[in-house]
Amino acid sequence: ETGVTQTPRHLVMGMTNKKSLKCEQHLGHNAMYWYKQSAKKPLELMFVYSLEERVENNSVPSRFSPECPNSSHLFLHLHTLQPEDSALYLCASSQDLAGGLRNTQYFGPGTRLTVL
Amino acid sequence: GEDVEQSLFLSVREGDSSVINCTYTDSSSTYLYWYKQEPGAGLQLLTYIFSNMDMKQDQRLTVLLNKKDKHLSLRIADTQTGDSAIYFCAESRESNDMRFGAGTRLTVKP
Numbered sequence: 001e002t003g004v005t006q007t008p009r010h011l012v013m014g015m016t017n018k019k020s021l022k023c024e025q026h027l028g029h030n031a032m033y034w035y036k037q038s039a040k041k042p043l044e045l046m047f048v049y050s051l052e053e054r055v056e057n058n059s060v061p062s063r064f065s066p067e068c069p070n071s072s073h074l075f076l077h078l079h080t081l082q083p084e085d086s087a088l089y090l091c092a093s094s095q096d097l098a099g100g101l102r103n104t105q106y107f108g109p110g111t112r113l114t115v116l
Numbered sequence: 117g118e119d120v121e122q123s124l125f126l127s128v129r130e131g132d133s134s135v136i137n138c139t140y141t142d143s144s145s146t147y148l149y150w151y152k153q154e155p156g157a158g159l160q161l162l163t164y165i166f167s168n169m170d171m172k173q174d175q176r177l178t179v180l181l182n183k184k185d186k187h188l189s190l191r192i193a194d195t196q197t198g199d200s201a202i203y204f205c206a207e208s209r210e211s212n213d214m215r216f217g218a219g220t221r222l223t224v225k226p
Contacts, residue, residue, distance in 0.1 A: 002158070002161075004158070006158075031213075033213070042218045042219050043204065043216045043218070043219070045213075048213055056213070090158055092158075092159075094214075097213055099146065099208070099209065099210035100146050100208065101147055101164070101208075103147075103208040103213055103214055104147070104149070104161065104208070104214075105159075105161075105206075105213075105214055106161065107151075107158035107159040107160070108158050109156075109157050109158045110156075110157070110158050112156070
């Protein structure tokens, strides 16, 4: 157990559906991350939040919409996805972005997403 | 080129030692990490080393850092089938989030 939980663990959705992925960290951290992991690109950083503010957005399509209501929770809202969006979506948290060991990321188990 | 590079595959026999290598480009890296990812799971932090150290040992794991060549390695002694996983090298700097390699898939054959 890393202190980072993700729900659901598996999700199958159609291209017209709207769903949300949830991440919760119990570590008292102030930074949270979304990654996409697929066979084509092993670990792609999507979004970074620090103190509930988005600090990095790596050219992610608008069909992915993150939300960070507080420092313990991070959501990824999904709508009109494509089959190529099927992947493992990993959430991580770190103490903050101040550098050094404070940047050490702790990962959740991931949500396996399949888009039909 | 990529910030952190690793070979993609490594195959060893059970009981042998495994050595997974990583190179990085930024000399200002302060901490270097090894993560392990088992099938269907997230990344688990295995160990890390501060950039002013050249070696760190933790039970069967030995991390070697050659800062001059920007080369990091992870040695697993007496490799077991449970060590089969993807191993990610990562680095962090003072003012940035972490950068991960593409991962090395270790296969342990009985």
